[in-house]
Amino acid sequence: MSQRLAELAATTDLAADPVGFASDPWWLILFKAVLVFAFCVVMTLFAIWWERKVVAWMQMRIGPKHVGPQGLLQSLADGVKLAFKEDIIVKAADKPVYILAPVVSMVPAFMAFAVIPMGGQVSMFGHQTHLQLTDLPVGVLYILATASVGIYGIVLAGWSSGSTYPLLGSLRSTAQMISYEVAMGLSFAGVFLYSGSMSTSTIVGQQGDTWFAVLLPVSFIIYIVAMVGETNRAPFDLPEAEGELVGGFHTEYSSLKFALFFLAEYVNMVVVSSLATTLFLGGYRAPWPITAVWDGANSGWWTLLWYFLKVQLFLFLFIWLRGTLPRLRYDQFMRLGWKVLIPTSLVWLMLIATVRAMKNEGYDYRGIVLGIAGAIIAILVLSVVWDMFRGTDDEEEKAKAAQPPPGAPGAAEPFDPMAGGFPVPPLPGQELPPVPRRAVRRAEPVGAMVGNGNGTGSADDESATDATDKEV
Amino acid sequence: MTAGLAAATVAAADLSGRGGPGFLSPTGAEVAFVLIGLVVLGSALLVVTTSQIVHAALWLVVTLGGLAAEYLLLTAEFIAWVQVLIYIGAVVVLLLFGLMLTRAPIGRSTELDSLKRWPAVLVAVGATATLLTVVVDAFHSAYLDLGKTDDGSARVTGESLFRVWVLPFEVLSVLLLAALIGAIVLSRGRADADGKGR
Amino acid sequence: MNPANYLYLAALLFTVGAAGVLLRRNAIVVFMCVELMLNATNLAFVTFARMHGNYDGQVIAFFTMVVAAAEVVVGLSIIIAIFRSRRTASVDDANLMKW
Numbered sequence: 001m002s003q004r005l006a007e008l009a010a011t012t013d014l015a016a017d018p019v020g021f022a023s024d025p026w027w028l029i030l031f032k033a034v035l036v037f038a039f040c041v042v043m044t045l046f047a048i049w050w051e052r053k054v055v056a057w058m059q060m061r062i063g064p065k066h067v068g069p070q071g072l073l074q075s076l077a078d079g080v081k082l083a084f085k086e087d088i089i090v091k092a093a094d095k096p097v098y099i100l101a102p103v104v105s106m107v108p109a110f111m112a113f114a115v116i117p118m119g120g121q122v123s124m125f126g127h128q129t130h131l132q133l134t135d136l137p138v139g140v141l142y143i144l145a146t147a148s149v150g151i152y153g154i155v156l157a158g159w160s161s162g163s164t165y166p167l168l169g170s171l172r173s174t175a176q177m178i179s180y181e182v183a184m185g186l187s188f189a190g191v192f193l194y195s196g197s198m199s200t201s202t203i204v205g206q207q208g209d210t211w212f213a214v215l216l217p218v219s220f221i222i223y224i225v226a227m228v229g230e231t232n233r234a235p236f237d238l239p240e241a242e243g244e245l246v247g248g249f250h251t252e253y254s255s256l257k258f259a260l261f262f263l264a265e266y267v268n269m270v271v272v273s274s275l276a277t278t279l280f281l282g283g284y285r286a287p288w289p290i291t292a293v294w295d296g297a298n299s300g301w302w303t304l305l306w307y308f309l310k311v312q313l314f315l316f317l318f319i320w321l322r323g324t325l326p327r328l329r330y331d332q333f334m335r336l337g338w339k340v341l342i343p344t345s346l347v348w349l350m351l352i353a354t355v356r357a358m359k360n361e362g363y364d365y366r367g368i369v370l371g372i373a374g375a376i377i378a379i380l381v382l383s384v385v386w387d388m389f390r391g392t393d394d395e396e397e398k399a400k401a402a403q404p405p406p407g408a409p410g411a412a413e414p415f416d417p418m419a420g421g422f423p424v425p426p427l428p429g430q431e432l433p434p435v436p437r438r439a440v441r442r443a444e445p446v447g448a449m450v451g452n453g454n455g456t457g458s459a460d461d462e463s464a465t466d467a468t469d470k471e472v
Numbered sequence: 473m474t475a476g477l478a479a480a481t482v483a484a485a486d487l488s489g490r491g492g493p494g495f496l497s498p499t500g501a502e503v504a505f506v507l508i509g510l511v512v513l514g515s516a517l518l519v520v521t522t523s524q525i526v527h528a529a530l531w532l533v534v535t536l537g538g539l540a541a542e543y544l545l546l547t548a549e550f551i552a553w554v555q556v557l558i559y560i561g562a563v564v565v566l567l568l569f570g571l572m573l574t575r576a577p578i579g580r581s582t583e584l585d586s587l588k589r590w591p592a593v594l595v596a597v598g599a600t601a602t603l604l605t606v607v608v609d610a611f612h613s614a615y616l617d618l619g620k621t622d623d624g625s626a627r628v629t630g631e632s633l634f635r636v637w638v639l640p641f642e643v644l645s646v647l648l649l650a651a652l653i654g655a656i657v658l659s660r661g662r663a664d665a666d667g668k669g670r
Numbered sequence: 671m672n673p674a675n676y677l678y679l680a681a682l683l684f685t686v687g688a689a690g691v692l693l694r695r696n697a698i699v700v701f702m703c704v705e706l707m708l709n710a711t712n713l714a715f716v717t718f719a720r721m722h723g724n725y726d727g728q729v730i731a732f733f734t735m736v737v738a739a740a741e742v743v744v745g746l747s748i749i750i751a752i753f754r755s756r757r758t759a760s761v762d763d764a765n766l767m768k769w
Contacts, residue, residue: 094578097530138626141553148561152533155568159526162578174569178562198626502675509679516683516706520690525699532702535683539709546676546720551728555712558735563705563742570698570746574759581696589693596689603681611674629732632725637733644736651740658747 024129031124032133036113043311044266048075051319058323079259087255092162101160102253102260105153108146109267115139116274117201119284119303131284131304132201139200140188143275144181147230151177153264154232154239154249161252169248172330173232173239179337180229180236183222186345190219190352191279204283213280218348220280222341224317227272229337231265233318235325236333273314274307281310331422505545512538523580529568536560550626676717684710695760697749701742708738 024032049064049072056063064071089095119131136142151174158170192198194215195206203212213220229236240248250261277283284307286297296302328336351372358368415430417423426432515534522528536559543552633641683706690703712731719727753759 092578094524094526097526136549138550138553141550141557141626145553145556145561148557148565151561151565155565155572156530159568159572159576160578167572171569171572174565178565181561505675509675512679513682513686516686519699519702519706520686520693525696528699528702532705535706536709539713542676542679542713543716546716548716548719548728548731551712551716551731554732554735558739559705559709563739566742566746567698567702570749573750574698574753592689592692595692596685599688600681600685603684604678607674607677607681611672611677628725629728632729633732636726637729640733644733648736648740651743655743655747658744658751 024127028124028127028129029133032129032131033114036118036133037110039118040110040113040267040270041263043270044263045075045079046072047266047269047315048078048262050315051322054316054319055323058320082259082262083256085255087257088252090161090163090252093252094160094162097156097160099257101153101157102257102264103153104156105150106260106264106267108150108153109264109271112143112146112271113267113274115142115200116271117204117278117283118274118307119301120299122301122303130201135199135201138198140192140198140203140275140279143200143271144185144188147268147271148177148181150264150268153261157253157261158249161249163252165245165247166249166251169239169245169251172245173249176232176236176238176333176337177230179334180226180341183337183341183345184226184230186342186349187219187223187226188279189349190216190345193349193352193356200278200283204278204285207282207285211280211282216280216352218344219352220276222345222348223276223280225336225341227276228318228321229333231268231272231318233265233269234322235327237327238330238333269315269318270311273311273318276314277307277310283307329422331420501545505542508538508541508545512542524578525571525576525581526568526578529564529571532567533560533564536564550629673717673721677714680710680714680717682710683707683713697752697759697761698746700761701745701749705738705742708734 052074053063053071064074067073067077089098114133115136117130117132117135121128121130123129154173154177155170158166158168158173161167191203191212194212195203197203197206232239239245240250245251250258253261284303285291286294286302286306290297297306355368355372415426415432417433512535515531515538518531519528519535522531536555540552540555540560543549543555687703687706687710690706691700694700694703712734715727715731715734717727719725719731749759756763
């Protein structure tokens with residue numbers, strides 16, 4: 001395998017380093033493992049602080065500022081406080097599974113970090129080594145596998161709590177993570193086709209000239225959406241929707257166990273951000289304008305800086321989304337996953353495969369690009385035309401709806417608050433049923449209330465109470 | 473499960489085959505095989521005997537993780553990670569999903585075992601005897617050189633898959649499509665029978 | 671190392687799974703036992719692949735996994751359909767071929 005890797009890397013800068021991963025002494029591997037662990041924990045503390053700060057700025061607040069400079073140590077203080085809280089184990093819980101669940105959700109998150117290349121070759125205690133714990137030929141597959149193991153933490157936490165809301169939250173998250181994992185895997189497939197490898201370090205090496213985000217923009221966008229869905233973050237945080245499910249799967253957890261879930265969520269965020277960096281943004285390589293003016297940017301410890309900045313970019317994206325977008329409804333979310341992301345990535349994958357095959361057959365590169373650009377433009381034009389025709393159809397329908405023929409379903413259709421099984425707002429033209437209002441809260445003289453049918457208010461109240469009676 | 477996976481990672485780090493001799497010596501590989509094999513067998517027995525349904529699913533996860541580690545010991549790296557991805561990541565999660573939809577209780581369920589215990593044991597013993605006899609008879613003199621690193625990575629598996637096994641692969645994709653449609657039909661049919669979808 | 675060791679493990683695992691299928695009543699647990707048997711055959715296939723030094727065994731193990739995944743999807747939807755109409759997931763109670 002090392003031969004093959006070397007062959008693959010021969011075209012790239014990776015060939016410059018003859019030192020493989022196998023040459024690391026065991027203590028250096030151990031040290032790097034500890035370093036990766038520490039990096040994850042510190043990044044979690046930092047990300048929590050940063051999230052609170054950025055969301056605060058977006059909402060014209062100040063955010064944490066008392067503990068440490070600029071409130072930097074706030075999340076550390078919160079963590080210590082969490083650890084000292086009383087550890088409650090619910091009576092109805094399945095105890096072993098209840099204790100196991102937070103651990104199961106945290107360990108895979110850390111394990112996935114083992115194959116993330118955080119930097120190039122550096123000198124550490126006199127040894128030349130990579131800033132990557134280990135390199136597997138199927139590294140990305142390994143990350144997908146660990147991510148799918150992480151689902152168990154959430155499922156088991158929800159089930160073992162012996163309570164309704166956590167169970168609902170965990171069922172949601174299972175369906176969510178399984179469906180978005182498909183789209184995620186399909187977006188990876190494009191990268192595999194282009195780089196010819198599943199090893200993270202080789203994929204980084206292949207992006208010496210052009211980032212895959214530029215070559216494969218559709219894969220990149222699909223991955224960005226899928227990674228937010230996979231980490232259960234806003235706007236896809238349905239499993240822990242506070243308004244509906246109290247706290248989702250971790251409702252019954254407290255103290256250190258809750259802290260572990262928190263840690264797992266943020267480490268997962270860092271992992272998927274690192275993966276996005278590695279697969280699409282050239283990994284630890286410096287962005288283009290810097291490499292043009294400075295040759296040493298891609299060497300030594302500087303690579304760690306580029307990696308860190310790119311990951312921060314993605315973390316900021318997470319926070320930005322959370323600060324901006326409202327939570328999706330469950331069916332909208334599933335529709336996005338199954339009816340938009342997966343078909344799009346399948347078509348895109350076909351396209352990539354075709355281009356690769358044509359290139360292998362020796363067709364001219366520019367011819368291919370022109371052909372595909374022509375096809376895309378044709379499809380766009382078709383869709384615009386289609387939209388125009390459909391638009392007129394819509395207008396006709398609206399015109400019809402404006403004057404409903406007798407007996408036809410139209411605007412006169414009564415409002416069904418649970419249409420399709422979900423609570424929905426009324427459509428234009430539909431009227432809300434009378435809302436049962438509270439009788440008081442009105443600045444009316446007592447005499448008027450006692451008085452017989454005085455004013456419209458009390459008439460409304462009467463009908464409202466009638467309605468509630470009927471409903472009951 | 474964590475232990476199995478940790479073992480799997482260690483083995484993966486060792487056996488990803490970087491030319492030189494593996495991290496595990498042949499004896500080490502044998503010891504690892506025996507230990508992981510015991511874990512696999514023990515958890516498989518627990519799947520069959522435990523009286524708590526969800527625990528059965530969790531023991532199944534341990535079994536499958538252990539098997540993934542065994543695949544790594546056999547240098548079938550791609551298969552090992554696909555095992556984790558498909559079996560642990562999708563199949564057992566789906567099983568758990570099904571358990572929760574069918575109201576799996578916390579705690580012991582009575583009535584989990586059939587009353588026909590003796591026929592089952594009889595069949596099990598008979599099958600063991602037959603299989604073990606066959607294996608002993610056929611392979612008592614075979615030898616596996618563990619020092620020789622064999623490449624079981626994605627590249628060779630893929631080459632074999634797309635050069636030799638293309639037709640079965642395509643048929644398989646049709647099967648998957650059929651399963652997808654079948655599942656949708658099965659779950660929609662009920663909704664129509666109820667009158668209004670749920 | 672004698673590859674028969676792996677085959678012994680596969681045989682034992684297969685037996686455990688077979689016994690489970692006969693012993694258990696909950697349909698989903700029966701499913702788990704079927705998975706055990708499939709995995710036992712997979713282990714045997716991968717062992718044979720290693721023994722003979724070609725990759726057909728691994729490819730067939732891969733096929734088995736995919737088929738198992740398809741089987742679980744359809745099987746679970748059947749089990750849940752039965753559960754909806756009969757409120758039970760026990761194989762002994764689903765003895766009528768009626769909806």
